[in-house]
Amino acid sequence: MPMASSPVPVEGPLEHGLHQDGRRLTPQRRLILDLFEQIGGGTHLSAEDVHRLLVDSKARVSLATIYRTLRLLVDMGFLQELELSDGGRRFELSSGDHGDHHHLICVRCGRTEEFESNPVLEAGAEAAKRFGFELIESSLNVRAICPNCR
Amino acid sequence: MPMASSPVPVEGPLEHGLHQDGRRLTPQRRLILDLFEQIGGGTHLSAEDVHRLLVDSKARVSLATIYRTLRLLVDMGFLQELELSDGGRRFELSSGDHGDHHHLICVRCGRTEEFESNPVLEAGAEAAKRFGFELIESSLNVRAICPNCR
DNA sequence: ATACGTGCAAACGCTTTGCACGTCC
DNA sequence: GGACGTGCAAAGCGTTTGCACGTAT
Numbered sequence: 001m002p003m004a005s006s007p008v009p010v011e012g013p014l015e016h017g018l019h020q021d022g023r024r025l026t027p028q029r030r031l032i033l034d035l036f037e038q039i040g041g042g043t044h045l046s047a048e049d050v051h052r053l054l055v056d057s058k059a060r061v062s063l064a065t066i067y068r069t070l071r072l073l074v075d076m077g078f079l080q081e082l083e084l085s086d087g088g089r090r091f092e093l094s095s096g097d098h099g100d101h102h103h104l105i106c107v108r109c110g111r112t113e114e115f116e117s118n119p120v121l122e123a124g125a126e127a128a129k130r131f132g133f134e135l136i137e138s139s140l141n142v143r144a145i146c147p148n149c150r
Numbered sequence: 151m152p153m154a155s156s157p158v159p160v161e162g163p164l165e166h167g168l169h170q171d172g173r174r175l176t177p178q179r180r181l182i183l184d185l186f187e188q189i190g191g192g193t194h195l196s197a198e199d200v201h202r203l204l205v206d207s208k209a210r211v212s213l214a215t216i217y218r219t220l221r222l223l224v225d226m227g228f229l230q231e232l233e234l235s236d237g238g239r240r241f242e243l244s245s246g247d248h249g250d251h252h253h254l255i256c257v258r259c260g261r262t263e264e265f266e267s268n269p270v271l272e273a274g275a276e277a278a279k280r281f282g283f284e285l286i287e288s289s290l291n292v293r294a295i296c297p298n299c300r
Numbered sequence: 301a302t303a304c305g306t307g308c309a310a311a312c313g314c315t316t317t318g319c320a321c322g323t324c325c
Numbered sequence: 326g327g328a329c330g331t332g333c334a335a336a337g338c339g340t341t342t343g344c345a346c347g348t349a350t
Contacts, residue, residue, distance in 0.1 A: 024304060024349050047339080062307045067340060083233050083291070089339090104277050107286060115277045119269035124292040127254050127265045133294035136257060140290045141233070142274040144283035174324050174329060197315080212332045217315060219330095239314090305348075312341070322331070 017076050028061045032069045033078055036093045042114055044082055044090035082139070101139055106146035167226050178211045182219045183228055186243045192264055194232055194240035232289070251289055256296035 014033055015025050031054055036045070045053075051066045070091055073079040082090040082103070092101075102120060104113040117140070124138030164183055165175050181204055186195070195203075201216045220241055223229040232240040232253070242251075252270060254263040267290070274288030 019350090022304080022350095026305060026349075028306075060307095063339095064308080064341080065306060068305085102273075102277065104281055104283055106283065113277075113281050113283075115280070117273040117277070120273045120290060123252075123267040123270045124290060127252065127263075127267070128292055128294045130265070131254055131263050132297040133254055133256065133263075133292075136293040136295065138290060138292040140270060140274060140288060142278055142283075142288040143286040144278045145286065147282040169325090172325095172329080176324075176330060178331075210332095213314095214316080214333080215331060301350100303348105303350090306346085308344090308346105310341105310343085312339100314338090314340105316335105316337070318335085319333090320331105321333105322329105324329080325327095 014076075014078065017078075023072075028059075028065050029069050029072070031059050031061060032066065033073060036073075036079060036091070041093045044092050044112060046088055046090055050091070080137075083141075102142070103139070104142045104144055106149055107143050108145055108149035111146045111148075164226075164228065167228075173222075178209075178215050179219050179222070181209050181211060182216065183223060186229060186241070191243045194242050194262060196238055196240055200241070230287075233291075252292070253289070254292045254294055256299055257293050258295055258299035261296045261298070 014030070018025050018029070032050060035050060035053060036043075039045070047063065047066050047070055050070070051061065051063045054061050054066075070079065074081050074091070078094055079091045080094050080101075082092060082101075102115050102117055104115060106112070120140050121138060125135055127133075128135040164180065168175050168179070182200060185200060185203060186193075189195070197213065197216050197220055200220070201211065201213045204211050204216075220229065220231075224231050224241070228244055229241045230244050230251070232242060232251075252265050252267055254265060256262070270290050271288060275285055277283075278285040
């Protein structure tokens with residue numbers, strides 16, 4: 001039988017990544033990443049969404065910290081930033097598998113569906129190669145009108 | 151010999167579209183659309199770009215009118231709005247042929263190359279169909295680093 | 301102990317809007 | 326003549342930043 005108590009609650013990737021750069025693990029950073037992990041991989045949240053959700057759950061985080069932490073988590077690779085059609089920036093948990101995502105967006109109500117497509121990924125990679133660019137990621141945004149809004 | 155003067159200088163699509171809705175053809179609207187037509191189809195301009203170019207050429211147009219007119223021209227289908235990686239909104243002449251465009255964007259310097267890809271268009275159309283959406287347009291944004299910035 | 305992070309509020313950049321005046325039909 | 330469009334300046338919105346205080350290491 002193992003020891004009953006483990007004073008260090010298993011150093012996760014967040015702690016590890018932060019400490020490597022001399023940065024610190026704060027309750028706010030933990031809360032923000034936890035929120036994305038609990039809410040699941042396919043959800044797109046704005047900075048204000050994150051703030052409201054955390055405040056609603058009695059957490060004490062300022063909007064400024066949300067913005068700073070979201071940028072940090074994107075830089076560290078935990079989150080990905082999305083550029084949807086309305087100009088609003090959204091964030092979602094990095095999908096460890098590919099890193100590329102395609103979105104079908106209703107221009108009326110904002111409803112967004114995700115899908116995958118290998119031909120699209122290949123086309124992006126090929127275009128980058130042709131122009132001598134180093135590929136980071138490719139994202140297809142399909143602007144459309146959803147069944148409810150028609 | 152025909153009459154020497156033709157008081158209506160050939161009503162173009164802009165005049166026609168405007169008058170249909172009880173809207174008016176103003177010098178500002180003409181200037182803004184002319185700018186895009188002269189500069190060519192592949193160029194992406196921000197609202198400020200348009201303003202600066204017009205002011206530089208001695209035109210008298212306010213930034214507010216630029217914004218109002220850009221939206222109008224997009225609504226009328228003469229221009230298309232682009233959502234590039236940095237969150238900046240850009241506009242370009244509607245390419246009469248397809249209406250879909252794909253961009254390769256350098257995340258460091260903002261250099262943008264355009265390319266075409268039928269598989270991408272097909273993938274977008276197929277996704278829209280699968281979810282029951284009515285397709286408007288699809289755009290692939292490939293985030294990458296250009297040769298100069300590497 | 302000390303560098304790093306936070307909250308607050310002000311500043312910021314881009315975009316929109318209220319209003320009085322001007323202009324196209 | 327009258328509705329529509331413009332310019333100006335102010336407001337709006339999402340985001341960033343300076344600063345003093347707090348806290349993780």
